[in-house]
Amino acid sequence: MQLSLAFIVEALGGTLRGNPALEIQGLAPLESAQSQHISFLSNPRYQAQLRATGAGCVIVAPALQDMAPTGVALIVADNPYLYFARLTQLWRQQQTRSRVPGIHPSAVVDPSAQVDATAFVGPLCVVEQGARIGPGTVLKSRVTVGEDCVIGARCILHAGVVIGADGFGFAPDGERWEKIEQLGAVRIGDDVEIGANTCIDRGALQDTVIEDGVKLDNLIQIGHNVRVGRNTAMAGCVGVAGSATIGEHCTIGGGAVVLGHLKIADGVNISAATVVTKSIAKPGHYTGVFPLDDNASWERNAATLKQLHTLRDRIKTLEKENKP
Structure with a gap:
């Protein structure tokens, strides 16, 4: 596949310095890019790689446009990393035929479930009774959506995601445990992406809520009655215990744990492997990693x-x- 620089700039904007007819055959890092590739530079620390690159075109910030080798085309953008992200999306759209909406023959969808006509339910998925899947949403292979759970528009759920399994609720009865039935559901907003094998438990009485724009990596556990605010992102293996509330625009690093019933303010960044043991009332960067030792x-x-x-x-x- 090839895309001309003219096509890219027309689709994504930016200022082109170079031949608009130049055909790009792939995306590559600065250090390995060849004349048929497009690359990007977002961190000024890698200026040396820009000076030495063999790329046909590089996406750069205005302050770095004069550092490229002679003959290398440039797309000048205020935020090269964001531009590159959008370029990857454009490339994928052009590279593959658009996914045809519908339900794969191997999927199991309860007759009472509502799947929007523009959604896609992939191989071996299960959508249980009363569940609702919004427009443009994609469920990849082996996704399970439990009864009465709601998924909004334009969401992507990767392979093995489980939405609406029972929350972990048991009452002690002497030496045994009595199950607390989980009577809530899960409500997921629009434009949410959920990584492979991530699990979001249904609420005990009220719903577990994932708001618009949330991005969850692989192998994340979200407990019952958790609420995750808009545009928050979590890296792999994060665990959020029941009834915790995570604010908007937060980031949580891989392997971090948030204990139950805590409240995290908007704009909080939590470092990887941190265990959050108390509520955080102010935005900022928080770390709680104790060094490894015998x-x-x-x-x-x-x-x-x-x-x-x-x-x-x-x-x-x-x-x-x-x-x-």
């Missing part, structure tokens, strides 16, 4: 860490007493 040393250091505040006060007192 267990005995770790326990000693952890015990000392709890005393740091007291030790600091004692040191300040000693400094004052010994001041000349």
Whole structure:
């Protein structure tokens, strides 16, 4: 497949410096790109790669446009990384024939479920009674949508996603556990993307809610009655325990855990592998990763860490007493 630079700029905007008839055959990193490829530079630290690139065209910010080798075409854009993201979408659209809406013959859809005529339900999917699938939504292979769960418009659910399994609810009864039936559902907004084998549990009484624009990576667990705010993104293996509320425009790094019933404000960024043990009321970047060590040393250091505040006060007192 080939796309001309003229076609790309007409579709995505930007300012072209170079031959509009140049045909691009693929996308590639700066260091390996050849004359038939288009690449991008978003981080000024990699200017050396721009100077040495063999790419036919590079997407650059205005401040870097004079650093490219002679003969390399440029698309000048304010945000090269965002432009590149949109270019990948354009490339995929042109590379593959548009997915035909409909229900794959191997899918199982309950007669009471509502699947929009423009949605696609892929191989071996299951859509249970009362569920609703919105316009333009794509369920890839082996997705399960539980009873009464709602998925909005233009969502993408990757292979193995489970929406609406029972939340983890049990009442102790002596030495045994009594199941608490999960009577809520899951409501997913528009433009949500959910990675492979991610699970979102149905609510116990009220619904679990994933708002518009949320992006979830693979192997994420969202517990019952969680609410995730608009345009929040979570990396792989995040776990959010039941009844936690995550604000809008948050990011949560891979392997992080948010404990149940906590509230996270809008605009919070949580580092990978952090365990969030208390609510966060202010936007900002939060990290809670304790360095790896052998267990005995770790326990000693952890015990000392709890005393740091007291030790600091004692040191300040000693400094004052010994001041000349």
